[in-house]
Amino acid sequence: AQSVTQPDIHITVSEGASLELRCNYSYGATPYLFWYVQSPGQGLQLLLKYFSGDTLVQGIKGFEAEFKRSQSSFNLRKPSVHWSDAAEYFCAVIPGGGSNYKLTFGKGTLLTVNP
Amino acid sequence: SAVISQKPSRDICQRGTSLTIQCQVDSQVTMMFWYRQQPGQSLTLIATANQGSEATYESGFVIDKFPISRPNLTFSTLTVSNMSPEDSSIYLCSVEKEGIYNEQFFGPGTRLTVL
Numbered sequence: 001a002q003s004v005t006q007p008d009i010h011i012t013v014s015e016g017a018s019l020e021l022r023c024n025y026s027y028g029a030t031p032y033l034f035w036y037v038q039s040p041g042q043g044l045q046l047l048l049k050y051f052s053g054d055t056l057v058q059g060i061k062g063f064e065a066e067f068k069r070s071q072s073s074f075n076l077r078k079p080s081v082h083w084s085d086a087a088e089y090f091c092a093v094i095p096g097g098g099s100n101y102k103l104t105f106g107k108g109t110l111l112t113v114n115p
Numbered sequence: 116s117a118v119i120s121q122k123p124s125r126d127i128c129q130r131g132t133s134l135t136i137q138c139q140v141d142s143q144v145t146m147m148f149w150y151r152q153q154p155g156q157s158l159t160l161i162a163t164a165n166q167g168s169e170a171t172y173e174s175g176f177v178i179d180k181f182p183i184s185r186p187n188l189t190f191s192t193l194t195v196s197n198m199s200p201e202d203s204s205i206y207l208c209s210v211e212k213e214g215i216y217n218e219q220f221f222g223p224g225t226r227l228t229v230l
Contacts, residue, residue, distance in 0.1 A: 032217050043119075043207060044158075044221040051217070090157065094217055101146065101211065102173075103219055105157040 002027050004093050006106035013081050014114045021076040021109050023091030031093035033074040034103070035065055039087040047089075050074060061085070086113040117142060117210050119222035127228045128198055135194045136225045138208035143188035146211035148219065149181070153204045161206075164191040198229045 005024045013019055025031060032051050036044040048059025055067040065076045074091060091106040118141040128134050138147065147164040162170040162183055170183035185191040195202050205226050209219040 034218075036221075041223075043223040044209075046218065046220070049218060101217060102160055103148075103158075103209075105159075107157045 002095060002104075004091055004104055004106040006089075006091050006109050008109045009107070010110045010112065012112040012114060015083050016080050019076075019078045019081045019085070019111070021089050021091075021111070023074045023076065023106060025072050025074065025091075025093050027093065027095050029095075030069060031095045033065075033067060034092040034094075035059065035063070035074075035076045036090045036092060036105075037061075037087050038090065038108075044090065047076070081111075081113055083113045083115065086111055117144065117212055117220040119208065119210060119220060121206075121208060121222040121225050123225060124223065125226040125228075127230060129230055130199055132198055133194055133196045134198065134227060135192050136206055136208075136227075138191045138193070138222055140189045140210050142212070144210040145188075145213045146219075147185060147191045148209045148211075149183060149191070149193045150207045150209065150221075151204045152207065152224070158207065161193070164193075164208075195227065198227075200229045203227055203229045 003026045007022050034049045035047040038044050047063045048057050050057050050067045058064050063078050067074050088108045088110050090108045092103045120139045122137045149161040150158045152158045160173050161176045162172040164170050164183050164185040166185045182194045205224045207224040209221045
């Protein structure tokens with residue numbers, strides 16, 4: 001079945017540590033890929049997106065993500081986490097490489113940052 | 116980007132009543148969407164709000180329960196009808212702007228609690 005999987009429900013890191021949030025997808029064609037962040041009581045903010053081209057994409061707030069076709073993955077990274085990064089992170093896809101505009105979300109990863 | 120506001124930001128309602136949520140965008144947009152985020156869950160697309168025609172609903176969602184209006188290119192409403200506690204969720208609208216395809220901007224959400 002077509003799906004977006006975020007294997008980690010909850011991750012805790014110390015401030016200043018590096019971060020990697022995992023996302024795997026299961027679709028026939030490479031979908032369009034997105035990472036969104038939802039801070040407490042806030043809507044969703046787009047961090048970055050991948051449609052095609054360079055497989056390493058840079059986003060806002062110092063985040064980056066790497067598309068790996070062989071692993072069907074689109075993991076989100078940040079070299080040094082700040083306390084303000086504590087939030088829920090959602091990986092999302094538009095299946096079919098853009099022929100279908102409907103966003104499908106993973107279940108999310110809650111990030112806690114320890115001082 | 117797009118500036119999106121939703122009213123109300125939160126509400127507590129009694130079982131059997133209905134609530135209408137408003138979504139206002141600061142500029143004309145091509146696509147408007149409504150999502151539901153149940154407690155601790157990811158986002159699920161309810162429907163696409165079409166300007167001048169009936170909304171397009173996803174599997175599991177019906178017009179009688181979630182009537183949607185979109186009278187113009189900057190405004191939409193979602194009504195949650197005959198509410199039950201299972202309708203307690205965050206409801207978010209999102210938009211896709213002309214020229215920025217396949218990228219959705221989200222409103223802050225409406226947190227609904229049904230007693």
